[in-house]
Amino acid sequence: MGERHVDVAIIGSGSAGLYALGKVKPAGKSFVLINGGEPGTTCARVGCMPSKAMIQVAEDFHRRGVMSRFGIEGMEHLTIDQEEAMEYVQHMRDNFVDRVLSNSTDNMSDEVFIEGYAQFVEPNLLEIDNGQKIRADKIVIATGSSPVVPEQWQQFGDRILTTDNFFEQEQLPSSVGVIGLGVIGLELGQSLVRMGVDVTGFDMANTIGGISDPDVAKVAIDILGKEIPMHLGAAVEIKEADDGKLQITSGDTQVTVDSVLLSIGRKPNLDSLNLEAAEISLDGNDMPIYNENTMQVGDSHIFLAGDVNGDRPLLHEAGHDGRVAGYNATQETPVAFKRNTLLNIAFSDPNICQVGLRYDQLDQETAVIGEIPLAPVGRAMIMAKNKGLIRVYADKESGKLLGAEMISVKGENLAHLLAWSIQQEMTVGEMLQMPFYHPVIEEALQAALYDLYSKIDKKNDTPVTELVKM
Template identity: 40%
Template sequence: MKRVEVDVAVIGAGSAGMTAYRAALAYTQKVVVIESGPYGTTCARVGCMPSKLLIAAAEAAHAVARAPLFGVAASGCHVDGRAVMRRVREERDRFAGFVVDSVETWPQEHRLRGPARFVAPHLLRVGEEIEVEAGRIVIATGSSPVVPPGWRETLGDRLVVSDDVFYWDDLPRSVAVAGAGVIGLELAQALSRLGVRVRLFGRNGSVGPLSDPAVVAVARSIFTSDMPFSAYAEHLQPTLQDGQVKMAFSEQGVLREESFERLLVAVGRRANLHDLDLQHAGLGLEEFGVPKSDPNTGQIDGSHVFMAGDASANMPLLHEATDEGVIAGANAGRYPHVQSRLRRAPLGIVFTDPQMAIVGGGHAALTKRGTRFETGEASFEDQGRSRVMAENRGLVRVYGEPGSGRFLGAEMVGPAAEHIGHLLAWALQQQQTVQQMVDSPFYHPTVEEGLRSALRQLARKLKPVALDLEKCRDCTPGT
């Protein structure tokens, strides 16, 4: 068996693994990256970019469909499913190709192909022919879609996950989508607007990553009116009948059935750790055998093993994965001199229509920490620029700290959320007060003026009432 000795071994060549490799190289040239699948990140191949390509096609179709609202005569909208998916695949392959080209410029001795597993704390086996002895190890194995037990066995190739969608040659006639999280919402709405008969199944009324009850209620109302959305579906049971997926479920106590060509399962993703034989890594494993890493160092329990990206399950987003790769790779390279690094202000965006944004972890994070906060809000229903564009749906809620007046975070569903979310995340990272944000420029007429209304309301709640002694000199007591 071939034996390789390195200072740092990185398992996985996705967004986190690539940045971990580059960061480790600043400290040692004895680095190897082990990858068992095709090169090309989750984002480029089956995530961020192909999903936005599908959404862009859906937005074009939707714009044509609602053109008469503006007095513009539209000659009709025909969606060519094969042309849609051809562009999705071609552009997806272009994005993934950039990643592949980058990895293939690395020295050959820095790349190993095959599945890796722990044999001992510092020893990895790659396939059946190579052993890697590593001083430090970075786990950057990514994640995979979760499928409920028995569903795949029941449905066979009629069941698909989000990764499969971007390899389609054509759009199906009908799809059931199980899971109203970020992926489920984005794909269900896009497919619906492209002419696919869709029903989205959620649980407990939740909508994407939103946690503020007021914002969730508005979002649920918007999306249930936009497409068939069973937000409170219970006892979901798919079966295969005459080549169709029959979805049996209950909603508000009523049993229902509906058949579709396919079932798209988008109920979540799980870290790719099950084949690593972590029991041999000498780590203290948490529940379900998953190790817990420090988000500011990437290190697992003071050991020589680090984690980054979706495998760590901290925040499964590309910009977070690359940050974690830099942190874990640098610390693995300089080990044992591990350094803590502050993370960026949390920011999450959902590319539905209207979009959603969560800044600072939102309502749930503040509540979980026991933080005292005040809330300001603004509806987009009568917001000037939003009405001009006929995109006047949604609600923004902003949070501030009593006493200090510091901005703490926000949740919103509404127009331009991807841009407003960035403004708010920058303000949070700079530790601005709500009054400083109110005093910043807001151009007219813009959607951002809706945000200003929410901030002004919050500022009034946070500002202590000052007593003007001059005006009250002649006031009678109690007035």
């Protein structure tokens, strides 16, 4: 096959690649979109959407345990058919994947959407494993990431579950060891418990859910540890046990399980690209060195977008990266764009959220902290979900809101309000001048902000804190 020439080649048709295409196509540039492996985004196939479907099933079933306090009797005798539950999750997953495909690659001709794995043979020349060669003026790498499975554990085959194969399970194991209690481990681990699986959690860190605030971490471990026995702060080993089971050892703890859910991180999908031929600079981990504000790799014609850059493996960040990379791939000179305020949410129950600066990023000499436990919050009490802690951070002198960490019911909503406020560079006083309805969970945030306001120097220029003078 001869070479084809295009203005822009995008490698990867996941979220970042599709968002990049959304900027390349209307610019009138010629392009190809190349994808190896399963089509459809990580979010729709193995990430955000099927996990949230399973979380909802598990939470709805779990709520039967509190119904008696409302005078609703007999709910505790309900059972769950795990096989039907997983069929429902898979049905939802397939629906989301079909929606992605029907609005994207299904509508593209073979000329522009090429299915196959690409690698560099020259800085501007790509070869697809089907024999095609594409020469492109600009190239966007958006190949995503894959779950990390240490080599010594690969011998255990399909008894090691990751997000790549977890949602294919027709029947759930009787017992599961969850190794890695970050977002994925907590979300799926708690869901498994609530659906009747015996779960034990492990993590080398002394915290869970990525929490760096020690007070929030303590509360989170106390709350979630009542559902998932947790063993933290020690290395983990796996070996064969009797009857085809796996034995997990961590410190003085030994647990025998049917399967292991491994959630210890993801690695960028770069190995097959032959980056040496791209003639770009790599760091000590063989990652392309790129500008996070332009997505440009060095001063080259190559751009990096989405999970493949190993920075913020979140769908909304992949969308941001893709838009920036796609736009700059159509320009003579790349344009720098501001990053969004950090927003990270674990959909455990309660939610665990980090917004803006985390506790371990604060200057402890200039930052102050406000907090509110969820125990006395009226709306949370009514919902029988009044467990948790919200901690908000601000600069002491200016009163500018800096960040927050929390474990809270409806934390997903509170985290968005905080992220928007931080991105608008609002002060604590300005936030308190916003309306807060009653009774809502947002009143818990209001209380935390009042606590924070009492510790900052810059106050509102009005005799009534909550009001704005005309």
